[in-house]
Amino acid sequence: MSGTFRGRRVGGALVLALIVLAACSVTEPDTLGSVFISAPDDPLVHFRILVKVGSANDPSGKDGLCRMTWDLLAHGGTRTSSAAEISSRLYPLAASISVTVDKEASAIAADISRENLEAFYAIFKEKLLAPGFAAEDLDLLKADRISRIEDPEDEANLQAFGSAILDRLIYEGHPYGRPSSGSAATIAGLTVADARVFYAQHFVRGNIIIGLAGGYPPDFAERVVADFRLLPAGFTPALRLPAPRRPAGPEVLIAEQPGTAEAAVMGLPLDPDMTEEERAALKIAGVQLGQDPKVGLTPDRFRRQRIFPVPVAAGGEGDPIAAIPAALDALRSLAREGIPEDRFELIRASLLNAARLAAGGAGERLRERLDALPEAGEPGGSERGRVILAGVARSEVERAVRKYLDPERIRIGIVTEDAESARRALAAIVPSAGVRTLLPAEIFRPSPEIKE
């Protein structure tokens, strides 16, 4: 029976064994940060290297450079090994390295079986600390990105495409208005020199928080920190974010792309200064409207400003534009009539129970701790969030809705292959809306994350 797990008993042991060794908040701006969560029974080791720069840090005219630079680290070669050689070394380890880039931060992450930890870390360290920046790697990644952007058959990311259009509408003239993945034109213009400079400027100690969780050996975390301390000192100052603009009426932005399926995405910018209690109240409002409970309304390192998404055609079936009136009616009804007591209680209970799930494994805890803003208080946002949520009253939900979710200022992003038809349909649905259509050359389409 040795070597086997026995339900609750072992589960309890795991809880006890889950030791947070350190959660070093960064006190000096150019100090390397670190978060370690040791879970000796976890068969995996989870890496998450958080870099405190994102697409909003792309130089002017070089949209997509941040993403391309981190993609080169994750998927390209090193100073001593080609990408092909590294790919063949990673293959038997079943290891993949993922890159997430959002407005103000990025994460380079990997999960690896602890049996393969040493072999994997040797490669991972080399990739991040001694990247090769080979021209052929860049060419391959550029071609891949551009083909995904230009290929109208790629519908997997349709919703993300719609969200990017909404970002563009809401954050026009704001640092968040830049496309995270770049456009075909800006990607085509990126060079190895651009990536080298971006890496040298931003992959520096003060921008990096090393996240490590799972079943790593006792001395491993110290080794990783020692390796990353070799990076140059320095940091990138946090962006100064203006408040999103507040237009007088509804606005629509249409992206026309031949052959694409249709998407409609609606939302409103959240006031950056709202309280945690107000955000919790809006979370309940969002679920009442059909939002996925996992939608994040809380600012984090990736975005200090958030959008309140208004769900359209929940379930993803049917004609998205035809579903807009029902979604708007639901929002108007919520603003006008509030939320029934029994429904309010049900949603709050649901969110409180769901938060227990969110606090699951070591990898998920790492992500939560690492991504949270330091000013969000004690790391471990879900526990704090549960306490706040439990204290929210129905009247607070109604007050927050009236204060922040004005249906007459709704923003709508549309992806369609027929902009003129969409324009006509929207004129009937939101007659007072300002409607603009993006020129084909202005369209950027987010592309999926690359995996090994």
Next chain:
Amino acid sequence: MSEPAVRFRTLILAGVLACGAAAAVGAPDSGWGSGSAALSRDLISRMSVAGGPAADVLPPAAGAPGSAWGSFPPHASVFLFTDRVRRNRTPKGDLGSPPPHSGRGIFPQTSVEVRVAGLDNGLRVVAVPFREPDTVVFSTIVRAGVRNEVEPGQTGLARFFERLVLGIGPQVASPGAGGEALFRLGAQTRGFSTEDYACRSVLFAGRENLEAVMRAEAARIMGPRDIKAGILALAPVLEREARTAARKPEVRLIGALRNAAYERHPYRDFPWGGLRDVPNAPSTAEAARTFGSRFYTPEHTVLLAVGDIVPDRFIEMARKQYGGWVRSGFDFQPAAVPPQKEPKRAHLEAPGTTARLGIAFLGPAFSDSDRAPAALDLIAAASFSSASPLYQKLVIREKRCLSLVADFHATRDPSLLVLSAGIKDAADLPAVEAEILGELERVKRDGLTSRTLTEAKARLRFALAGEIATAEGASRALASTVGLTGDPGSLNKLYALIDRVLPSDVLQAARAYFKPSNSTTVTLGPLTGK
């Protein structure tokens, strides 16, 4: 929906299935040609799963009437993720053959003792306590799919029932009936389906909530159904989904491959082509009632709970909630897949889209005891992965292909092994086809080196390690094999089997299955003159 499931299985069990079988083994063929020449060497495909529990109906508990499959122990245990199998209480269990060898398991450091019980009505209950405090995944696996649509007028019924009863839609399973109870618990529902089975899962926090979840889920599957209203409501939705899917070039390609390869077997209609009869609601209602009463029954169902559970209590709750469910006793006879005797070929005209190539080989059914499927799986992993020389050449260096993928589809009846490529320039279609076939010829001639084979085995093993690190992942991995065999021990057997594959097995499998007479080729794109 099927797509996530397909992706999942490709990742975890990649190729795990397919090809068992006493196939004609001989010298490599060399007559690929353009696909027009019919080579006459037959592939002898098998309809049974060698040594595995291929039973259509789960065996009833010991002593229960109507069993054609021998007795099944009322309680048994299996150590999952190791290759050790232990029987408990009943010496003549049906949990599988004794382990072929003892010693190091697949993941001995994370092994889990699984409890299995069979109820008198044929329902099988699998309890997997798992190290993830406060998390439980409860799944209902109905072992029916398009495979069971063998009678005229039945196409689309499996999908209809998956949606009506299990709530499995394009993205996720919907909470549906009993939804408020699940919603209050903050539960998340998931679902996927294959040709052979459908799986609905509820992920929630707190073992104290398991009974409430089971009550809601039991009511969903055992409760009364308004078939007529369901058809009227769902037929347009299913049709729209099928139409949307049919616009996708990759779906068209796979659909054409299946239609050609399976011809008259119901697998031809998976995943989106089998809706011909559903829109005809009035005449379909009776067929739907019949389908439901035959297959949405306890002997076709497995309950699986993974996570923070007490196995004995879970089994007792299952007995209480599902014990009154009445078995149908219907004797289902699956359709046969005849051996393929000549190469098949088709071209789909699709101007303005990326050119695509699909080459499918008809192999045998899923097996957890035959080395041939595992060998073919390893060939796919070694010869068509992103680290393979062919991928590096076609995708990375020459940039002629946008993608190159090998996909084994795990099925209870003979499976298709599909090699597909997205091609930048349609004029390159013939050249890329020649490159792929050339690689297969090379494997038929030289096999895989010992190092390549070892690396491919490691790849599959550690991919599984990543998947089973969470209760949800372990549940999906288990469901994928339980859906095929009904046996939670299949996962162990499968990976033990992969570990035992020898270079000679690789040669034998390649020569048996990579034959022109056993292939179906579909190209998609502008006309290429072929």
